[in-house]
Amino acid sequence: MGHHPLSRDLPVEPEAATLLFIDVQNFNTHRNGGEYVGMDPDEFTARFGYFFETIERETLPNMVRLQEACRRRRIEVMYTVIENLTKDGRDRSLDYKITGFSVPRGSWDGKVFDAIRPEEDEIILPKTSSSVFISTQIDYVLRNLGTRYLIVSGFLTDQCVESAIRDACDLGYLVTMVTDACATLSEERHGRTLATIKGYCRQVTTQEFLAELGESARDSQG
Secondary structure, three states: OOOOOOOOOOOOOHHHEEEEEEOOEHHHHOOOOHHHOOOOHHHHHHHHHHHHHHHHHHHHHHHHHHHHHHHHOOOEEEEEEEOOOOOOOOOOOHHHHHHOOOOOOOOHHHOEOHHHOOOOOOEEEEEOOOOHHHHOOHHHHHHHHOOOEEEEEEEOHHHHHHHHHHHHHHOOOEEEEEEEEEEOOOHHHHHHHHHHOHHHOEEEOHHHHHHHOOOHHHHHHO
């Protein structure tokens, strides 16, 4: 019998790890993104005020720190974005059609948010389902890369992030969720998901993860 880990609470091995940013894109991360076009300002504030205040103050800066640290350690950095394979969205999932999510192929809305702009040779996977494992070939790609440890950051904690973590766990990856590099529309929803998916991943803060990579001294100077 082969050896297997007896715990999820293991530090990542950089040479076998991938950092995955989920749906950090103009469509939902930019205040002028397609998800909010035509929305009344009062409705925008009521529905999304907490989200933008949180991501601009905490989540996006933490994502930048994660991205920089992983690049320094030669950990693969990968992105998934909500984006159709077509202009008219006929290929979208039924769920996205019902929800009204349509990000045309090649559009500004489908681009990764500029704060964590991908480098030239980093992988971006367009998806049209909640879980990236359903509508993309990410499992195939991760296995080709030799990935055993998946580090997850993105939006929304209780939707696409949670779906990816559950699927990655079931497919045999050791998942690390960076809790303050994920966000959703309320503190209550974020906390509820962290409690719900504890059994599928280990949960660390950005600072804890950077310290694990030996980045804490450099990080505090920067």
